[in-house]
Amino acid sequence: MNYQELVSQIKKKKTFLCVGLDTDLDKIPAHLLETEDPIFEFNKAIIDATKEHCVAYKPNIAFYEMLGARGWDSLQKTIEYIPSTHFSIADAKRGDIGNTSLYYANTFFDTFQFDSVTVAPYMGSDSVTPYLQHKDKWAIVLVLTSNKGADDFELQKLENGQLLFEKVLSTSKEWGNETNTMYVVGATRPALLAKIRKIVPNHFLLVPGVGAQGGSLEKVVKNGMNDNVGLLVNSSRGIIYAGNGLDFAEKAKAKAKEIHAEMAQLMS
Amino acid sequence: MNYQELVSQIKKKKTFLCVGLDTDLDKIPAHLLETEDPIFEFNKAIIDATKEHCVAYKPNIAFYEMLGARGWDSLQKTIEYIPSTHFSIADAKRGDIGNTSLYYANTFFDTFQFDSVTVAPYMGSDSVTPYLQHKDKWAIVLVLTSNKGADDFELQKLENGQLLFEKVLSTSKEWGNETNTMYVVGATRPALLAKIRKIVPNHFLLVPGVGAQGGSLEKVVKNGMNDNVGLLVNSSRGIIYAGNGLDFAEKAKAKAKEIHAEMAQLMS
16 A cells, blocks of 8 residues: 555545554453454454454564464465555564565565565664565554663664664665655654654654553644644554453444544544 | 573584574475475475584574465474474564563464574563563574664664663663573674673674675684683575585585584684
8 A cells, every 4th residue: 555545545534543453362252262263253353343443454463473374374364354445564573684674575565465564673774675675565663662661772862962763763764755664653752752753744653552551642643643644543452352252343343433533533 | 492501512512503594495406396395394404414513593584484374384393303402593583562572482482492582672671571581591682783784773872982782782681691691793793792792791692694794703703702602603595505406405514514613623
């Protein structure tokens, strides 16, 4: 999916919600465990229930990989089931160089047909640029995360006065542009979100951490929205585990609808 | 495998060679492509041919993941085939937080029974510590890599005068100790290797970049070896693709034997 198509979906539906498919055998409703592929059955029901309220889906690859070959089968079925109207994100946080990065890009863009992959920037340009060679595919670079450990390195100050995450932004934005690069920015630091928006006025930001992790949607919008919205706000557990019974999909739908309504209001 | 067992294998065999299993369908000998699982058949032959000359094997996970479920089957068979006398490294460069890190750790330590996983440090403590909770398992943290992009962030100077990779070392060494943490240090910067050895005198360093990437084994030993050797030097393509015909395994053996001899001499 390209930049214009994504913006157009967001504006048409008045939502910039991304639903995180952190699908966990220990957490999905018990009645699904009797099916042949519980992970896929759960995802299918969640996608059917939420697709009208969101513009993107983000499977967290660790949850699939943990199950070995069988998990990759569930992932393949899931990506094939995500409607082509929705942006798909492989939340894999890969980071390697040269051929290896090319192979990770091939895995997620060709084998699995995802629109985008999350990428760790530590190793520098040659760990990110291999993801930028595929037409209408995206690298989503980790910049500032919501976790406690962000203090250890991301928020360290460099000799030139920049914080490391600012250096990552200002350097990496030169490797691509707003049509092939997005940034992961946690929702829990709204003041820094405003700084980030100044460095990359036009890029999309993928924002986890709203809801379960304590970030405020209103503050994210106030500090991060641009003329093309420029935000994908992710919620995983808050939506997909809103219920745990036979009606889990309806509960998920209700939660997604609630966020959709809040987003529509904030967009107007 | 624990620290003492690894040191003991190295001292007994007089080698600290790690063979990188970057196994690629486009590069393995044509006659293997007719077998049911060419990737595993190749790895099996390489392991049989080289095990006497090395102490560790390092499958590069991208090469398996690229093939989808089938690649994970080949990986499973490979890890089961690696002798228990050899240290196994999942070169996955994972980096995530919380539950997701725990799941990646479970994948590589429990589902696949690897001894260790390479981990990216960008997100800080909570992206690494989940790997340190498994007895006799290891996190191998990226510190200073051989690629050009290392200049972008790893070698940036912080306000306090440290380079970022030094900060990563000095901070992360407090999260664990030399029995559960190693560091990835490229072979192409020997002077910096000596600085690293001062910060972590007792930890093992996993050193790629000797051979194909231009690093010198002699300089790595001079700047990085400690009383327990403290080095695992990796070679991938230089060994596994030494030949491309019916005799590919003998060619790989000859190359591994040559490095073994050089290592034995440097250890004495």
